[in-house]
Amino acid sequence: MKRSCFIIVLFVSFLLWAGGVQARITLPSFFSDGMVLQQQSSVAIWGNSDRKLQKVTVKTSWNNKKYTVTTDESGSWKVKVETPVYGGPYHIEMNDGETVRINDVLIGEVWLCSGQSNMDMRVGGRYSDPVIGSLDAIVTSGNPDIRMFTVGSKMTSEPLTDCEGEWQEASSETVPGFSAAGYFFARKLNQVLGIPVGIIHASYGGSRVEAWMSKEGVAPYKDLPDVHNASILYNGMLSPVIGYGIRGCLWYQGEANVDAPDLYTQLFPSLVSDWRQQWGIGEFPFYYAQIAPFNYNKGEGKGKNSAYxxxxxxxxxxLIPSSGMIVLTDVGDDRTIHPMEKETVGNRFAYLVLGRTYDKKGFPVTGPLYKSMQTEGNKIILSFDEMGKGLTTYRQPLNGFEVAGEDRVFHPANARFGKDAQTVVVSSPEVEHPVAVRYAFKDYVKGCLYNMSGLPASSFRTDNW
Structure with missing residues (x-):
């Protein structure tokens, strides 16, 4: 009996020992079943192995090609694989003595979406803020070619290498909990291009721009309003996904920085430069949303006008190469900082991306932007870029303009379209010799000026007072 027990114990010990010598590859959460890899690119895949200074092979099923890499002294490894034109599903196998397989891999277009609560706002709405059209969007959302990954919310003092999250196929069960702006963008992109789209979403409500910058990127700025929270979201939410193959980034943030607009013109370009440097894939497209008008000061006149x-x-x-901006002057709500028209946001991102990144033609990609002014007597004639076929208000009054003379006092202006709706002519009976014009330059305002394609004009001022 004792001999039998000894043999059993010896056998179990052998099995445990044999299992122990088998290596095991571990991967970050985003290298997993259902993921999307950027097409026609050299994309990085990385992980860890129990085996140090040993070979790991990576085999991609779309071309049956094997890549070999050697783990470092900590067991970490990283390899770049070549991806084909869009398609799938495929699989990827990694072996360090034991095989790990990633299934249901699509090749397509991958975009990162980041920012604060307006990017984080879900298709199904959140708290007391609904999304217009959410029910129909959810009911019709089933699409295996749209894959979504949400990075788990986390603030840390040091950069992380992994995050919580999983790839999910678009369906009526998964879409309600995903970024509304991100989903509507992906849906339009997939509809027009007809190829798989992967969206990685990393946002955090109420976050300032400096929270998303690396310690190196934010180091030159010594007098930040919120220095203690600098880099905490970069560390906890962005750092893990840096290096994942993407086509570009969408950014919706700025509400938390309305108190420091001048500093924002330094921090935001630095953030973009920082991310591009950290990613190491060149000057990838970076598109962002201009914040929507909102009554930040609650009508009390305190603080600075968010138009700045x-x-x-x-x-x-x-200031930012390879960038673009969508305008939201027409969707703001004085009752909430979270506009309900998130489908509009996502679609406008898509129009911009389709025109600028995918070279689609025949339509403007953004709304009118102030170009120049010319004074004629008691009138000022305003010219714009990005007009498309001309300007319009969709038959609503042309409001929101103000004009000032040398005394720098602004008065409501009468405004009309010039010849062929290519310019705007403004004047005021209160201002005999106008020198400056402002449009929609208030904390909260409902923009009314569009190009003929329905894209709104940004607020602007011609002065620098």
Whole structure:
């Protein structure tokens, strides 16, 4: 009996020992079943192994090609694989003595979406803020070619290498909990391009821009309003996914920085440069949403007009290479900082991306942007870029303009379209010799000026007072 027990114990010990010598590859959460890889690119895949200074092979099923890499002294490894034109599903096998397999891999277009609560707002709405059209969007959302990954919310003092999250196929069960702006963007992109789209979403409500910058990126700025929270979201939510193959980034943030618009024109371009440097894949497209008008000061006249932050975002167009901005002056709500028309946000991102990144033609990609002014007597004639076929208010009054003379006092202006609706002519009986014009340059305002394709004009001012 004792001999039998000894043999059993010896056999079990052998099995445990044999299992122990078998290596095991571990991967970050986003390298998992259902993921989307950027097409026609050299994309990085990385992980860890129990085996140090040993070979790991990676085999991709779309071309049956094997890649070999050696783990470092901590067991970490990283390899770049070549991806084909869109398609799938495929699988990827990794072996360090034991095989790990990722199934249901699609090849398509991958975009990162980030920012604060307006990017984080879900298709199904949140708290007391609904999304217009959410029910129909959810009911019709089933699409195996749209895959979504939400990075788990986390703030940390040091950069992380992994995050919580999983790839989910678009369906009526998964879409309600995903970023509304991100989903509507992906849906339009998939509809037009007809290829798989992967969206990685990493946002956090109420976050300032500096929270999303690395310690190195934020280091030059010594007098931040919220220095203690600098880098905490970069560390906890962005750092894990840095290096994942993407086509570009969508950004919807700025509401938390309305108190420092001048600083924003420094921080935001630095963030973009920081991310591009950290990613190491070149000057990838970076598109962002101008914040929507909202009554930040609650009508009390306290603090600074948030139009200055919108102006700062316009300035960033000239400071950030390969960038673009969507305008939301017509969707703001004075009762909530979270506009309900998130499908409009997602679609406008898609129009911009389709025109700028995918070279689709025949339509403007953004709304009118102030170009120049010319004074004629008691009138000022305003010219714009990005007009498309002309300007319109969709038969509503042309409101929101103000004009000032040398005394720098602004008065409501009469406004009309010039010849062929290519310009706007403004004047005021209170201002005999006008020198400056402002449009929609208030904390909260409902924009009414569009191009003929329905894209709104940004608020602007011609002065620098």
């Amino acid at each position: 932050l919108r102006e700062a975002q316009v300035k960033c167009l000239h």
